[in-house]
Amino acid sequence: VCLGVVLAMAAITSTAAAAGPGEFAPSASRSVPRSWPAEVKLADGRVLVAGCQECASPTPNYLTSAEIYDPATGTFSATGSMGTARLDPDAALLPSGKVLISGGGIDTFNATNTAELYDPVTGMFSPTASMAVARDGASSTLLSNGWVFIAGGAAGTFLNPVQSSTIYDPEGGVSHTGSFFGSGPMATGRSNASAVLLPGDKVLVAGGNSTYLSYFNSAEIWTRSNGLFAPTGSMSTAHTLAVSALLPGGKVLIAGGTDSDTSITAVAELYDPAAGTFSNTGSLSAPRSFMTGSTLADGRVLVAGGLGDS
Numbered sequence: 001v002c003l004g005v006v007l008a009m010a011a012i013t014s015t016a017a018a019a020g021p022g023e024f025a026p027s028a029s030r031s032v033p034r035s036w037p038a039e040v041k042l043a044d045g046r047v048l049v050a051g052c053q054e055c056a057s058p059t060p061n062y063l064t065s066a067e068i069y070d071p072a073t074g075t076f077s078a079t080g081s082m083g084t085a086r087l088d089p090d091a092a093l094l095p096s097g098k099v100l101i102s103g104g105g106i107d108t109f110n111a112t113n114t115a116e117l118y119d120p121v122t123g124m125f126s127p128t129a130s131m132a133v134a135r136d137g138a139s140s141t142l143l144s145n146g147w148v149f150i151a152g153g154a155a156g157t158f159l160n161p162v163q164s165s166t167i168y169d170p171e172g173g174v175s176h177t178g179s180f181f182g183s184g185p186m187a188t189g190r191s192n193a194s195a196v197l198l199p200g201d202k203v204l205v206a207g208g209n210s211t212y213l214s215y216f217n218s219a220e221i222w223t224r225s226n227g228l229f230a231p232t233g234s235m236s237t238a239h240t241l242a243v244s245a246l247l248p249g250g251k252v253l254i255a256g257g258t259d260s261d262t263s264i265t266a267v268a269e270l271y272d273p274a275a276g277t278f279s280n281t282g283s284l285s286a287p288r289s290f291m292t293g294s295t296l297a298d299g300r301v302l303v304a305g306g307l308g309d310s
Helices: 005-013
Strands: 038-041 047-054 062-070 075-079 090-093 099-102 105-107 115-119 124-127 139-142 148-151 165-169 179-183 194-198 202-206 209-211 219-223 228-231 243-246 252-255 258-260 268-272 277-281 292-295 301-304
Touching: 038 090, 038 099, 047 099, 062 105, 090 139, 139 194, 148 202, 194 243, 194 252, 202 252, 243 292, 243 301, 252 301
Parallel strands: none
Antiparallel strands: 038 047, 047 062, 062 075, 090 099, 099 115, 115 124, 139 148, 148 165, 165 179, 194 202, 202 219, 219 228, 243 252, 252 268, 268 277, 292 301
């Protein structure tokens, strides 16, 4: 799926091409078509796009290269390359302004446990500590104290779901250059799940899949104070690679995604942390998976791009 739909918000606000209210405007193209890269909005509003599989290649070609999208000019420019080629790595913007890139697929059946830091000031990647377990399709969440909570994933692109979770401390390690330490295991090993930070440094981890034949409607809550997962209410349908967002009222939206090996769903659900239950809400206009969601200033959620059910 060669989509960079997280850049849709940047295209709306770009000064490089005029667009009316609520309209999309064309922007510059990337230098390389990319499938499943890491895409992170930096503190200055630019967007880092790193790694992936090169869609134009007739055979899988995993990339180390990275680009920066500048919404002020509507252009992409090359930046430093990663030390490891990664497909579908996890990414998180740290309080320092650096970006943690961790895990990802390195070939069809294997993932990596390595991690790197991108410094937007120098435009360079540098290695940081490695995770205890290789992960592809994990879920990263920035906690209130600056740690990054990483849950699940797959040890290979198609095999071996990861049940464990880990935490990255940017100030950890002997030289305070970052370290990982373990946290509680999930009840269910899952990758491509939705992860949303709740008040009190709790994280809702919902849906996902164990293999491409097993999809989940279950959900769990991780609590930082004890490092443990606890089950919570289940969704009405499975949601893998769905959109998720914390809404202004405190509820969580989970929408769309893949619900079986042959089906993509338009179903949307709301999680109520107070009750610990999900309830259905208005559906998407069409089934979508692999899309992006952005919370707007008025509390609405923009859902863009994705893969349809056809």
